[in-house]
Amino acid sequence: MTDAHETAADRSLRTTGGAPPDDAGSSVTEAPIPLLDPREGVPPVVADAAALDRVTAAFAAGTGPVAVDAERASGYRYGQRAYLVQLRRAGAGTALIDPVACPDLSGLGEALSGTEWVLHAATQDLPCLREIGMLPASLFDTELAGRLAGFPRVGLGAMVENVLGYSLEKGHSAVDWSTRPLPEPWLRYAALDVELLVDLRDALEKELDRQGKLEWARQEFAAIASAPPPEPRKDPWRRTSGMHKVRRRRQLAVVRELWQTRDRIAQRRDVSPGKVLGDAAIVEAALAVPAHASALAALNGFGRMNRRQLEQWQAAVDRVKGLTESQLPQPGQPVTGPPPPRAWADKDPAAAARLSAARTAVSALAERLSMPQENLISPDTVRRVCWEPPKPADADTVAAALAGYGARPWQVEQVTPVLVPALAADVAA
Numbered sequence: 185m186t187d188a189h190e191t192a193a194d195r196s197l198r199t200t201g202g203a204p205p206d207d208a209g210s211s212v213t214e215a216p217i218p219l220l221d222p223r224e225g226v227p228p229v230v231a232d233a234a235a236l237d238r239v240t241a242a243f244a245a246g247t248g249p250v251a252v253d254a255e256r257a258s259g260y261r262y263g264q265r266a267y268l269v270q271l272r273r274a275g276a277g278t279a280l281i282d283p284v285a286c287p288d289l290s291g292l293g294e295a296l297s298g299t300e301w302v303l304h305a306a307t308q309d310l311p312c313l314r315e316i317g318m319l320p321a322s323l324f325d326t327e328l329a330g331r332l333a334g335f336p337r338v339g340l341g342a343m344v345e346n347v348l349g350y351s352l353e354k355g356h357s358a359v360d361w362s363t364r365p366l367p368e369p370w371l372r373y374a375a376l377d378v379e380l381l382v383d384l385r386d387a388l389e390k391e392l393d394r395q396g397k398l399e400w401a402r403q404e405f406a407a408i409a410s411a412p413p414p415e416p417r418k419d420p421w422r423r424t425s426g427m428h429k430v431r432r433r434r435q436l437a438v439v440r441e442l443w444q445t446r447d448r449i450a451q452r453r454d455v456s457p458g459k460v461l462g463d464a465a466i467v468e469a470a471l472a473v474p475a476h477a478s479a480l481a482a483l484n485g486f487g488r489m490n491r492r493q494l495e496q497w498q499a500a501v502d503r504v505k506g507l508t509e510s511q512l513p514q515p516g517q518p519v520t521g522p523p524p525p526r527a528w529a530d531k532d533p534a535a536a537a538r539l540s541a542a543r544t545a546v547s548a549l550a551e552r553l554s555m556p557q558e559n560l561i562s563p564d565t566v567r568r569v570c571w572e573p574p575k576p577a578d579a580d581t582v583a584a585a586l587a588g589y590g591a592r593p594w595q596v597e598q599v600t601p602v603l604v605p606a607l608a609a610d611v612a613a
Contacts, residue, residue, distance in 0.1 A: 231285035244295035246276035251381035267361035290317025334554030522571035541609035
């Protein structure tokens with residue numbers, strides 16, 4: 185039991201309009217209780233080495249899991265660095281740490297190395313926590329637990345309300361967390377995000393155990409904790425919104441050049457790239473390939489720029505005009521896996537039949553298990569197995585193929601029996 189609100193700790197699992205019903209199909213519909221203040225009040229922000237040492241010692245001496253959260257400044261600053269780190273642990277209370285003033289939290293991370301970390305949507309916070317020296321050896325992800333347990337709404341506010349019966353104020357979720365000093369209402373909001381996180385973890389663990397899914401969740405959590413940092417995305421400029429309108433190679437090169445120029449400016453100024461130049465403006469310029477700055481100024485997204493700014497973007501367009509054909513990007517990205525499913529019927533009708541049967545089978549299984557299909561098995565894994573099925577496609581070979589693509593043991597156990605007959609669909613056809 186944590187040291188959070190005793191009322192929350194004593195409550196049984198609630199199902200207020202968004203949780204899996206109990207075996208009898210009933211649900212509790214009590215009105216949620218507003219959670220307005222942290223139990224011990226809003227703690228002072230840790231912003232120097234001495235205060236960080238005290239927090240590290242306190243959390244090392246605490247007991248049980250530690251709730252961890254991080255706030256970023258997405259949409260305001262370049263990159264995804266953390267601008268506030270929140271922690272809570274029984275016996276230590278809540279801590280709010282400024283990672284700008286204290287950029288190295290490796291000592292705190294080491295002090296918590298043998299402790300289970302409780303995060304909500306862990307994959308969102310782990311990259312920025314890794315940058316400041318914090319990485320868990322084991323974790324419990326309350327969002328993923330909610331998905332596996334069949335909750336239709338898995339945001340933190342919805343989960344706390346539906347499971348514990350408290351409502352969290354979420355009005356500051358999209359503010360600029362790089363602001364200094366941080367306003368007191370924002371700090372209260374941040375502290376409340378970890379106030380009941382361990383209580384939520386405990387309730388979800390019981391629910392997963394009741395459904396026979398606790399070991400599945402543990403395998404998922406272990407996979408997240410042990411996953412290496414993601415590889416840098418190849419050709420990130422290809423993800424520019426509206427790219428589907430751009431077809432010619434030289435126009436693609438304009439998108440690439442403008443995107444890369446924007447990225448350099450955004451990084452230098454430490455602002456979100458979208459605040460430098462919008463994706464829609466990049467696509468407009470690529471389609472038009474303007475001859476001079478005046479023509480560029482007539483395009484949407486460029487009209488309010490001063491002369492120097494217009495010349496900067498026009499120079500990027502002009503650089504593309506001097507490229508040779510061999511220097512222009514190809515219209516599509518290299519395909520490392522199966523082709524897009526829409527092309528299967530023409531390229532390999534048998535594979536298309538297998539994929540259709542497999543999707544139907546996986547969908548039905550996910551519905552029976554009350555979880556999203558993508559949590560049951562990666563759609564990419566299903567496509568790869570259907571495109572190049574093992575031969576013969578029996579239980580052993582299909583299980584080995586799934587494991588080879590990174591499926592966890594519980595996924596292999598559940599999905600193999602429905603995939604084996606689906607992979608024979610082409611024979612039946």
